[in-house]
Amino acid sequence: MSLILLIEQVLNGLQFGIMLFLMAAGLTLIFGVMGLINLAHGSLYMIGAFCAAAVAAWSGSFLLGLVAALAGAAIAGALVELIVIRRLYDKDHLDQVLATFALILIFSEGTRWIFGSFPLYLNVPAYLSGPVTLPGGIEYPFYRLALIIVGLAVAAGLYLLISKTRLGVQIRAGENDREMIAALGIDIARLYTIVFALGAALAGLAGALVGAIQSVQVGMGEPVLIMAFVVIVIGGIGSIKGALIGAVLVGLTDTLGGIFLPEIMKLFFDPSTATSIGSSLASMAIYVLMAAVLILKPSGLFGVRA
Amino acid sequence: MKLVTMAAAAALAVSVAGAQAEPVKVGMITTLSGGGAGLGIDVRDGFMLAVKQSGNEEIEVIVEDDQQKPDVAVQLSDKMVQAEKVDVLTGIIWSNLAMAVIPSVTAQGKFYLSPNAGPSQLAGKGCHPNYFNVAWQNDNLHEAAGAYANFAELKNTFILAPNYPAGQDALTGFKRFYKGELAGEIYTKLGQTDYAAEIAQIRASGADGVFFFLPGGMGISFLKQYKDSGVDLPVVGPAFSFDQGILQAVGDAALGVKNTSQWSKDIDNETNKAFVESFQAEYGRLPSLYASQGFDTANLLLSAMAKADVNDADAFRAALEEADFKSTRGNFRFGPNHHPIQDIYVREVIKEGDVYTNKIIGTALTSHADAYWSECSM
Numbered sequence: 001m002s003l004i005l006l007i008e009q010v011l012n013g014l015q016f017g018i019m020l021f022l023m024a025a026g027l028t029l030i031f032g033v034m035g036l037i038n039l040a041h042g043s044l045y046m047i048g049a050f051c052a053a054a055v056a057a058w059s060g061s062f063l064l065g066l067v068a069a070l071a072g073a074a075i076a077g078a079l080v081e082l083i084v085i086r087r088l089y090d091k092d093h094l095d096q097v098l099a100t101f102a103l104i105l106i107f108s109e110g111t112r113w114i115f116g117s118f119p120l121y122l123n124v125p126a127y128l129s130g131p132v133t134l135p136g137g138i139e140y141p142f143y144r145l146a147l148i149i150v151g152l153a154v155a156a157g158l159y160l161l162i163s164k165t166r167l168g169v170q171i172r173a174g175e176n177d178r179e180m181i182a183a184l185g186i187d188i189a190r191l192y193t194i195v196f197a198l199g200a201a202l203a204g205l206a207g208a209l210v211g212a213i214q215s216v217q218v219g220m221g222e223p224v225l226i227m228a229f230v231v232i233v234i235g236g237i238g239s240i241k242g243a244l245i246g247a248v249l250v251g252l253t254d255t256l257g258g259i260f261l262p263e264i265m266k267l268f269f270d271p272s273t274a275t276s277i278g279s280s281l282a283s284m285a286i287y288v289l290m291a292a293v294l295i296l297k298p299s300g301l302f303g304v305r306a
Numbered sequence: 307m308k309l310v311t312m313a314a315a316a317a318l319a320v321s322v323a324g325a326q327a328e329p330v331k332v333g334m335i336t337t338l339s340g341g342g343a344g345l346g347i348d349v350r351d352g353f354m355l356a357v358k359q360s361g362n363e364e365i366e367v368i369v370e371d372d373q374q375k376p377d378v379a380v381q382l383s384d385k386m387v388q389a390e391k392v393d394v395l396t397g398i399i400w401s402n403l404a405m406a407v408i409p410s411v412t413a414q415g416k417f418y419l420s421p422n423a424g425p426s427q428l429a430g431k432g433c434h435p436n437y438f439n440v441a442w443q444n445d446n447l448h449e450a451a452g453a454y455a456n457f458a459e460l461k462n463t464f465i466l467a468p469n470y471p472a473g474q475d476a477l478t479g480f481k482r483f484y485k486g487e488l489a490g491e492i493y494t495k496l497g498q499t500d501y502a503a504e505i506a507q508i509r510a511s512g513a514d515g516v517f518f519f520l521p522g523g524m525g526i527s528f529l530k531q532y533k534d535s536g537v538d539l540p541v542v543g544p545a546f547s548f549d550q551g552i553l554q555a556v557g558d559a560a561l562g563v564k565n566t567s568q569w570s571k572d573i574d575n576e577t578n579k580a581f582v583e584s585f586q587a588e589y590g591r592l593p594s595l596y597a598s599q600g601f602d603t604a605n606l607l608l609s610a611m612a613k614a615d616v617n618d619a620d621a622f623r624a625a626l627e628e629a630d631f632k633s634t635r636g637n638f639r640f641g642p643n644h645h646p647i648q649d650i651y652v653r654e655v656i657k658e659g660d661v662y663t664n665k666i667i668g669t670a671l672t673s674h675a676d677a678y679w680s681e682c683s684m
Contacts, residue, residue, distance in 0.1 A: 002510065004510075005506055005507070005510045008506045009503055009506055012500075012502035012503050012506065013503075015502070016500055016502070108339075108340065109339060112339065112343065117343040117344040117347055118344050118551050118552065118554070118555065119344075119523060119526055119552055119555035120555055121554055121555045121556075121557050123530070123557055123558075124530075124534055129534055130534065130536060131534075131535060131536035139509070139535075139536055141502075141531070141534045141535050141536070143534060144502065210499075212530075213500075213527065213530050213531050213534065214499040214500070214523070214526070214527040214530070214531075215499070215522075215523035215524075215526035215527050215530075215552075215555055216555065217522075217523050217526075217555075218340065218343070219340050220499070220523065223497050223499070255502070255503045258494075258495075258503050258504075259503055259507065262492070262493075271491065272491065275491050275492060275493055276469065276474075276493055279469045279492070279493035279494070279495070280469060282495070283469070283495050
């Protein structure tokens with residue numbers, strides 16, 4: 001195992017983690033501010049990817065596709081909030097889970113109805129494709145490097161939005177005491193719609209960015225959603241900072257575990273068995289990480305709620 | 307979602323001479339929703355096309371969606387066998403669903419014709435007189451890929467597949483025929499979509515070629531990322547990741563890749579030409595491997611119906627064993643375990659106009675059977 005390979009894999013883990021952050025940020029924001037468990041967040045990720053693929057195919061421009069993904073997911077998010085989610089705020093978490101699970105089915109079959117059952121084509125644009133050589137002779141795909149940069153920029157933007165703007169003040173206040181800010185004359189219903197659309201737009205952006213290197217197909221959001229839940233449990237529910245650190249931890253654990261666990265097992269077993277056992281253990285790695293974090297800090301790394 | 311499709315055969319069904327007395331009721335359980343729906347839809351469309359073309363009114367097909375879930379598939383098969391009283395079942399795509407449904411269906415005296423899934427258990431010790439596989443045994447295409455790797459003079463191949471039974475079968479099948487060294491052997495997570503870590507390992511391994519089995523969206527993700535990584539070792543794989551349904555989504559990244567298949571749209575025989583043409587006319591898209599398998603399954607069934615009454619199980623079974631139908635693949639017959647003996651071709655991904663598709667460039671294995679038939683005591 002050379003140092004170059006190790007650094008490359010750390011970058012891979014970082015890139016994966018930052019994409020997870022875009023998913024987890026919206027999820028944790030919506031839970032933190034509105035107390036709502038949204039299982040349909042993965043569907044918004046899928047909507048982003050499909051909007052990007054459709055618009056990029058129609059216009060030939062990847063950037064236009066990204067804009068469409070942001071807009072499409074935000075609009076879908078806002079509509080869902082106005083039509084369905086609005087009725088669920090004062091309901092049980094179980095009701096929210098059931099209703100948003102139904103939304104997953106509706107979105108999946110609706111997307112299949114519009115776009116058909118076959119995966120769509122969305123490619124990395126020519127100006128971002130191919131490998132670049134980093135210092136130290138590391139060959140790394142340019143697009144993944146761009147993903148890391150975009151993800152970090154979004155994280156910084158989100159930090160500024162929440163800590164420095166008026167909307168951010170309202171969001172933070174909404175987390176703490178929604179009756180009080182309503183009493184202060186802030187339109188809480190409008191605030192919720194905005195937060196929901198913002199979370200949806202982040203998921204849509206992640207879906208479009210990742211869709212270019214993966215497959216754009218129905219049901220693509222669900223595996224990511226599970227990972228995003230692991231991230232917010234590790235980071236602490238409602239904390240954006242926790243989501244960022246949790247996402248990077250999960251990304252690194254998942255990537256590095258997938259490589260090193262089979263290698264370590266080769267010290268004890270024959271190669272074929274070692275690969276099989278190591279791979280199975282690697283699939284569990286992030287859940288082991290989650291369990292370890294919860295034992296040490298039951299409310300997550302940056303959790304505020306008990 | 308229930309979809310009762312009566313085989314509406316408006317054509318004058320001039321009854322062929324023979325014992326075509328009893329109508330046959332077919333239950334098709336296949337995947338029509340969710341991420342894996344493309345495969346089931348193709349099997350269904352190929353099957354229904356053959357039924358329609360036959361003009362045979364004595365066949366009724368009930369189609370149900372298993373949602374790719376074993377429990378749903380079991381529930382549907384119970385309903386079809388007990389309430390709908392079907393004679394023949396077919397349609398299942400996935401091996402785990404096949405293992406959940408087929409043994410109990412055949413034990414209840416029904417016929418099962420598999421248009422896709424071919425788990426090794428059902429080819430070997432678990433074989434059954436009423437179970438026929440019209441596609442392949444799961445390992446077949448991987449074995450052919452191993453044989454082709456020798457031909458392409460790969461000496462140090464890196465192999466990977468998802469960590470589940472069909473993935474393990476795939477690597478075992480490849481290694482059974484491949485004679486070179488392995489630069490690395492990896493099991494990935496089932497459903498994994500990010501292969502950056504695996505591609506970095508391939509780059510560092512000093513391999514001279516890559517074999518992978520990653521069905522559906524997994525394969526699309528892998529190929530796109532592989533292309534973008536700048537690693538340009540030759541890639542060999544089974545047809546599943548290079549089939550008509552997904553090639554358009556992979557795009558240029560698949561061009562030039564060699565893959566192994568028992569069917570291709572350019573196999574030169576009358577049946578196949580007519581099939582490709584009529585499928586395109588009927589559904590407005592090119593047929594896939596799965597569509598050809600559905601089409602052949604229906605034609606096998608129709609050929610048996612022309613010879614025997616489905617209520618006479620022994621005669622009907624004997625008629626199925628004869629496989630007296632014109633397959634889109636050309637040569638086709640059943641081995642002693644009711645799995646195909648057939649040629650497996652090597653195809654190359656090409657672009658025809660705007661459409662990505664495959665072209666046959668050679669034959670990997672001729673009259674190939676599976677590795678498990680000797681364990682079948684039928």
